[in-house]
Amino acid sequence: MKDNSSPKKIVLAYSGGLDTSVILAWLKDKYGCEVIAFCADVGQKEELNGLEEKGKKTGASKVYIEDLRLEFARDFIFPAIRGSAIYEMRYLLGTSLARPLIAKAMVEVARKEKADAFSHGATGKGNDQVRFELTFKALAPDLKIIAPWRLWEFGGRTDLIEYAKSKNIPVPVTVAKPYSMDRNLMHLSFEGGVLEDPYHEPKDDMFLLTVSPEKAPDKPTYLELDFEAGNCIAVDGKKMNPLEVMETLNELGGKNAIGRVDVVENRLVGIKSRGVYETPGGTILHLAHRDLESITLDRETQHKKDELSMDFARIIYNGQWYSNQMNALRTYIDFTQTVVTGTVRVKLYKGNCSVVGRKSSKSLYNPSLSTFEKEEMYNQKDAEGFINLFGLPMKEWARINKVG
Numbered sequence: 001m002k003d004n005s006s007p008k009k010i011v012l013a014y015s016g017g018l019d020t021s022v023i024l025a026w027l028k029d030k031y032g033c034e035v036i037a038f039c040a041d042v043g044q045k046e047e048l049n050g051l052e053e054k055g056k057k058t059g060a061s062k063v064y065i066e067d068l069r070l071e072f073a074r075d076f077i078f079p080a081i082r083g084s085a086i087y088e089m090r091y092l093l094g095t096s097l098a099r100p101l102i103a104k105a106m107v108e109v110a111r112k113e114k115a116d117a118f119s120h121g122a123t124g125k126g127n128d129q130v131r132f133e134l135t136f137k138a139l140a141p142d143l144k145i146i147a148p149w150r151l152w153e154f155g156g157r158t159d160l161i162e163y164a165k166s167k168n169i170p171v172p173v174t175v176a177k178p179y180s181m182d183r184n185l186m187h188l189s190f191e192g193g194v195l196e197d198p199y200h201e202p203k204d205d206m207f208l209l210t211v212s213p214e215k216a217p218d219k220p221t222y223l224e225l226d227f228e229a230g231n232c233i234a235v236d237g238k239k240m241n242p243l244e245v246m247e248t249l250n251e252l253g254g255k256n257a258i259g260r261v262d263v264v265e266n267r268l269v270g271i272k273s274r275g276v277y278e279t280p281g282g283t284i285l286h287l288a289h290r291d292l293e294s295i296t297l298d299r300e301t302q303h304k305k306d307e308l309s310m311d312f313a314r315i316i317y318n319g320q321w322y323s324n325q326m327n328a329l330r331t332y333i334d335f336t337q338t339v340v341t342g343t344v345r346v347k348l349y350k351g352n353c354s355v356v357g358r359k360s361s362k363s364l365y366n367p368s369l370s371t372f373e374k375e376e377m378y379n380q381k382d383a384e385g386f387i388n389l390f391g392l393p394m395k396e397w398a399r400i401n402k403v404g
Helices: 018-031 051-058 069-082 094-113 128-139 157-166 242-255 280-296 299-317 324-339 382-390 392-400
Strands: 009-013 034-041 062-067 117-119 144-146 180-183 188-191 221-228 231-235 260-266 272-278 342-349 352-359
Touching (some): 009 018, 009 094, 018 051, 018 157, 062 094, 069 094, 069 231, 069 242, 069 280, 069 324, 094 117, 094 299, 128 144, 231 242, 231 280, 242 280, 280 299, 280 342, 280 352, 299 324, 382 392
Parallel strands (some): 009 117, 117 144
Antiparallel strands (some): 180 188, 188 272, 221 231, 221 342, 342 352
């Protein structure tokens, strides 16, 4: 007799890769229920080819493929840029940003299809299980969550490959090259396989979005990025929406070897993990945006925002996009961005992205104050009284403790 607590209809986060292909077949075997495969188009490009047919052949009753690229760029990537969100000072959060959007769209499908459960392909050792499930809990707390990696008998991806073969499921992974890859508008990530040795240098043929610095053009590429309220609105004078900005900068950055990073990061679950990332467009945007802030934000606002940016990045990394603390932080960040308007000129050359110019109608940079030449607005003699007052606590401590 069928267990009444078993799910009747599951919405699965489906990519067509090894893990989710196996999960689709496994869910049907274990629960004998309807499985709806959901795939969000967040910039995977050719990875989506034939996905609907593959999903149905693997056992899905329906396959949803929704184009969320503009929403991803506008509502997730651009807020991360405005907030200078970089986890542990290196990771630009491509996967972390996509998961709450995908999970939100899955909730919408679940409500439409009257499903009673969600499933995903995140492992029990990773961060994505948290990102998916916190979103489900925030937006659909009444529905079940099934995490196969925490339930099934398979020990690793080698077992999954064998299971896939037994079910005649084609997968783009082999035992010889078992990379786990995640691609979207923001980045392409690589984990697993030989990369689990942090001393092993990635081979150049692994990379898909960027050429190596050795193969990049010998002539630099210059770009002008126009920003309005912290958002890039034009490249080289051409107005663009957020999706067009990301696609343009990804292409130009990729050609110039911009955005490769090799990181050992601290996962939320307490494990150190090695990831290799390609983030061409995101790297350009982060550097240009932060530089524009340097002339448009006052010192104290900039310093406080820099402090909060670390919290912002951690909250994104930890999957808390729909939390109260996220709402509070974004309110502060968005207020700071009202003046971050202007133009930044960048130079792309053999893996390096350098800011070579910046200007803004909101600029606080005043040449008459910063000049080394004679000027009228700043009396250098005033600095003596300032230093005396600023240094008074240090002087008193030294006097009492008989220093010197």
